[in-house]
Amino acid sequence: MAAPLTAEQLPFSALLRESTRDVHERAHHSAFMSTLFDGGLTLDGYARLVTQYYFIYQAIEEAADAQRDHPVAAPFVVDELRRVPALEADLAFFLGEDWADRIEPVPATEDYVRRIRTVAFDWPGGYVAHHYTRYLGDLAGGQAVRALLKHTYGVEGPGALFYAFDIGNVPAFRKRYRACLDDAPWDEAERRRIVTETLTAFECNIAVFADLAGELDAFRA
Template sequence: MSAEKMETTSVSNGAGPVYEEKEDSLSPEDLSEMLAAGTKEVHEKAENTQFVKDFLRGRIRKELFKLGAVALYYTYTAMEEEIERNKDHPHFAPLYFPAELHRHEALARDLEYFYGPEWQSQVSCSEATQCYVDRIHQVGQEDPVLLVAHAYTRYMGDLSGGQVLKKVAQRALKLPPTGEGLEFYQFDAIHSAKAFKQLYRSRMNELELDMETKKRLVDEAVKAFQFNMEVFEELEEIGKTIKEDVLDAGMPVHGEMGGDISKCPYYAAKMAASGGTAYACQIAMAVLRHPTGQVLFATWFAALAGLAAWYLM
């Protein structure tokens, strides 16, 4: 993310007021810049896990899509419980946007769509997801400032690459045009994702934090990526036991593209999410040629694609 001068941005939150925010020239010591630089290496590792590579090849087991949604539900429920607990904390209050951002209720509706009215009796928190959940509760109760790292990496990702992939998933899964099954990706109270992300980063950079605390936040964001990788690895192992409807759309991974990373659909998704119109067209064309790949993008990988989008903004 390059430092740049931003114009004043008007953003309306779910309650109605309009916030006027101005983002000045960014400094390497701004929290958003430190997070981008500090998580670059672990992001690349997450992108190159076997689970993600398999997604890029277009290999899918339908059940994994639902299990990914289950993992997200438990993760967001924990995070939003701790956000509510700490909504008045001086190091989190400026980032409290429940109407705009909270996802656990939307995920519950998605799970009801996929599993039926009794979905709660059919799902459970997996071991890897439970570790993620436990860490979120720990920081929320013992060191609330670290919630900033978890909220930032998750929500900013949801507003970035996840949005690029919503319609792709809808088409691949033959879901209703009214949005059932994909409410996780729908932010009704946010009219401009780009403007809201600018507001969020500005608020975050204005938090009164010393350098040591900022470094701890970077470390916590790295942990968040690691928890995601553990969930990917767990889903990969589960996938080995599922013998249903596996198709290979032949989508190449980075190593099979002759070094041209721009041909990777994941890379195109990140570029599109950052506001590039040309790349938005490219990702649409590339993915629509690979219906199985559309399904793959829609799960946890969709969320991961979004996590990296803010590097390019």
């Protein structure tokens, strides 16, 4: 029988996925997400999550603009993925036209945005760590939230535009994305550094969910 692959021999996309399995599980089962999936959250509570995404994606997409001309980061600058316009429309749907005056980040979102600004504007690997964590998640598990919004809350179109990607066939896109990860010219040390930053990105998301869980009593359906 062939020996199992070591971390060094795994394609980078597989290493990232394996390395984040446990933290993904924790993010998935956070109290806020569990309440959302149980249909236990009001739409105002869901809008608090959309609000946090707005601040987070603004930072990631500004980083994309900063990285656009870097040869290593450029394959991961995909304008069709941009979420800020969808988030603006979703916030207008939930909060009204004056939504911009009515949104506040929780402290963990401020920390998350600070982290993105620290590592994702000048370091392609840091950009990819944060890009992968959010967009590949939105293209996979995020689609479960889209179905939930439709079936539990009757929200589709405006309010759920965040989950509507204009990128064609999603499995094919994810496959191409993995190929970009595998083809990037990173040595072992850089790969390890990117894995570590990706774990930090997941922890940032878990911290945002924890802050939002502190508000749950105000938003129980």
